[in-house]
Amino acid sequence: MPESSSPGLTGVRVLDFGHRIAGPLAALLLAEAGADVVHVDSPEAARAPGPADAYLNRSKRRITLDLKTAAGRATALDLAGRADVVIENFRPGVMDRLGLGAGVLRAADERLVYCSLPGFAPDDANAPLAAWEGILHAAVAGYRPLSQHWDPTGRARATVADREAPLFTPITTASNFGALMGAVSVVMALIARRRSGRGQTVRVPLAEAFCEAYSTMLGMRVYENGLMGDAHMLRDLTYRCADGGMIDLSPYAKFVVPLLAAAGVAEDWQAAGLIDIAERSFAPERRDEIMTSFAELVRGRSAAWWDRVATEAEVPVSRVRTPAEWMACPQATESGAAIALQDPAAGRILLPGRGFDLAGAIPPPRPRDLPGRDGGVLAPGPGGWLSPRSAPEPGGASGPPLEGVRAIDISQAVAGPTTARLLADFGAEVVKVGSTVPAVTDGIVGHLHRGKRTILLDGRSEAGERLTTDLVRSADVLVTNFTPKSQERYGIGHRRLQAVNRRLVHCSISAYGSAGPWAGRRGYENQCNAATGMSWRYGARFGWTLYQPTPINDAGTGVLGAFAVAVALYSRGDDGDGVRVGASLAQASTLHQGVHLAIEAQQATGPDTVRSEHGTSALDRLYRAEDGWFFLAARPDQSAALLSALSLPDGGGEQGPPDPAGPTALLLAGRFATGTARHWTDLLAGAGIAAHPVATIDEAVGYLDGRGLVYFEPGPGGRAVARPGIGARWLSETPPRAGADPGPIGSQAVEILAELGLSAAETAELAEADVVSLPGRLPKLTRLT
Template structure:
């Protein structure tokens, strides 16, 4: 069956991670992707190349030669999409920038993914992953980490130092956002005939990841009552670890199932809610819980909690996840026959589309398709020659009903609102309805209504809203929403053109589809937390909700893919993604198994002692705090000359890191940023959330803005930046109290239901 992007041609100039991953996500959904490699092959070779360049045709071009630049121009003239992730200005100097290419091909969608935006003073900074993460509070201090415990603090020499992660979180998130915006621009092109020039800087993509903490900085911090009791991984009798949902009702279910609840009550611990607000009770309860979990093996606890219908996961290693039955049946992990490494297990699909299945195809080797690519390079681009020409938001006229809770679902709805959709969020009115964190980060730009799906009148309102809408988003556990007649199979009988998007902890295909879970369980079961903790260390979460955020972005991406397919065929479909899909994607450049893979993996420093990849790419302490030093292979002589003027010619190998560390401690971070920056070497101070929240450049660009937060206070919140289309005014509005539009929504949709089916069914 054709993919949702069947017939779309993409020219991919991307190198390293962000650019190639955007194009690979498009290839998964049927796009014809041509990847351009430089002479000598990709910048990131071996196993990462086997993952990032799957499903693409490949040609090698030397963009330093006039002939190959001309070839690149001809390829772009026949394209629908061009992707690149160089520093701002690099492609423009070759005549391959967005303005040049869309001038010749007005229907082209050009997407650039630099480290920092072209108008950002840091645009010339070599934006290595460590530089971007340091600039965006991606390396949180141990004491600020949302999983810190006394056991962790006892294992580090300096609780104020940043924790290093080797995962390319900024690049991965920029790729997810880039894919969403590209398909949104293609959908807009169907209606308007206009292409677009998009810019998705890695640093600003990271603001999406840290956005929750910008708005609610006290959610996790050094206070004794945070993080909450029972949060984290607990060691079991067999040396394994258990991670379970830390809600009081979930803890009580576990204690009851284990026959321990009466003993807890006798000890005066029956009010588990107090453990979340009373530090003294928290320490007693958590110590007792820790001792209990140590009495039985991890598999016992996981099975016990699953039998209760609650959420828990045994912490697994990445290699265990690669061999997991659910991961394989859901195609979250796939096996491919690679031309270099043979049979490989690796990260698989990120979206599951019912009518336009995603596909994962082995890569070609560099330049392996040159003749094929050149033979068809003059194919006319599939650009829209007609259209209204209106400069409007991509999803103008699209109606969305969002039935969701906590983080991932609300983020998906907010991103669709940012793109111009009319979004109505339906939330649970029960006091313990688990509605999550209500504020600008999750719910701005929406109408919100409190409707009870167990009330017949409210269910009628929800069904009327769905009947009048184009997209339904939901992120409840498998089977939950179906109990109220709101599952896809029932709704599709009434709405063949409905785009229905499900987000959950686990894929909706595979033996674990009924399991419940949250971010904690996704990072535990996929091996993500064991990567951060180190091979023999205590598992630790990543410092932010990277799976929730990524799942929300992918949910929005899936919705727009569904709309794009519907615009061309008239049919809707069921689309799903999950936290474990995204936890797997975040490990993609490291996650491999195969006979020839063991010795070819990238080095992956992990654990509490990790500082970076090498002495030239790592965290160092300066006189007043920490910075990340990023030195390219060709910059080593310049660094040695700058730091070791008297002995720059010495063979500094074994003790290079110690030598650099001793020198950097002599001056401040700002000194080194300026001194080394003048030599083209990045020395980026590690910033905290407060620094990021008040960054004047991002406020000037509208990427951040001051507004009401979820607690009704003025604070920095995410904006929408400067997209190449009008931003609807309502998307910047604070949503008000959760449920502020309940009466309006009831009137709107019950009136519509009373006079017959009313629907926008926006079609380009």
């Protein structure tokens, strides 16, 4: 690809027809990576943009067009003809009927990247449905019973009316992952265009993008009792403190023992035979006694005390915060996870930050323009879209977007490996470097390292550090997820490696961000969800914290990391310098709550105030039928039609959106209990009202398997393990592909070392010194250490 001297996506023009969440969020990611994004408002949206507009449409210019008129469509066609990217998230067929579909626009300009983010694909049986968030979640098991949630603490302690009923989550997971995967795919298509001179159609249905949110959860399902192996010193993850607050911790002995030492009780516990301080281990046969004693210990101090002591001891613990507490926390603002903007309507407000880190001269996020300002879009001078756009790239052969890109993956757990795995899915050659004592789980490793070659080496040894340096010297990308201190200890600090390889794009995945007082703080998905208000948002009303049904934070962070890498590779071109990029669990958790946080920043009562365990209103919630549950998503203006279709009287005169547990909800619940879920969803479909049965996870996997989004591997006891794949139809010209299973981690060590110029004798010598592990001498994988 030709050299690019502009940072990020500078010079890329994006026309954003998006509405609600997915389209505008995908365009926002591109805008805050440097693209010139013009958001198209409908007259209706321009009159009442809503509080989420301050977040979703900042950093963009905007124009109001009535696409129902010939003049509005003509202007839209003119702008699309001057764009590099068009984004829309309407139902299939809507843009075609307006004369603005992919076929028309790409026929006029083969360089155009046309990104469509429908709820369901055009050939999906669900395509006619209005794909509201609740409908999407119902279709792909985004709502599941508390008893099937993946965190044991929440299952044991949350108090809900029916533990076997699907539990509503306010997080817009389907829209978020549709936006994330859409944005990644757009940048990959721009990279491919650099080589071929041609754009392509990107179509990422939100229901299919949800597959990425499953992350490791599908692999975990086949293991009895979750992942509670012998390394788990504690079975609970969340504990109540003296002040009524809570802390969330990682329950492994290697973390809990140092925490006990920091609390000043470790020696007493060792004397009692409960733990071994030097080995950081515990007496498994006394686990129940340990758990009881630990809970009593935590109750003796405040949550803030434990948070501070754990931070000083460098162990992953976090105080459970509310979303508002997180947004006001210095770490949120100093790391960029939250930013203060002077909104033209709301004044100074705190909003979610950029979501990813990208070095270079990228302008910071800026406040939105209010609808009605065209921002100079139609001006004839510099900056207007009527001026000529960038020169076309030369035509050439097509291939995977990242063909020829070499990436080194020195990361562990989930988020970092997910970033590197996505690079492999889009065509990069990825080498996974693991420790000779791998801390991996046989239940989750499957899809994280597909398409990679792997090697195990001792990075702390002098010889191992030299090998790591040699691998990085020839790479385009390095993915790490260690703290800055650990990176320096392993010889993979950014400054050192930049001197080794100036073209290196170094992606650093972290818990809380690369800046701020917590930059070196350790944390996993559950601690970062606790710190940022995610677990409070889901579970506080039920008396405890709850994790989401799937590990969306790990997965989302991995996608954000891949997005940042793709932007850096696009910017770097053939002969540019590399940069440091990254993403953090705290940024991803903040993004997942983005719409809620934006509303809560401007209103005293946000969307969480009125919701129940079933939904947000009587018209947008889960209902039980005779044979199961379904989700109803009726617009407020469909209330009369809904009651008429059900032969019901007026719902009781509720003002505004009817309460999810109020008179209208009770009236509907009584009616829906008299028929099957399919009967009601079919009846409502005839009245033009969206509803969908709540799928079980097995039904959702079957649905996604039919869409080509999952694949299966043999698991324990001969059971098939479903793995989340990637949509081979999402990019029309250069589709991503799920790579092959690499086999046992470390299997390709010999060939990787040979490529570095090592002879067979030198490789054998390194193996004898335990610097590398060779096939036949690979260490046995542990459950989770």
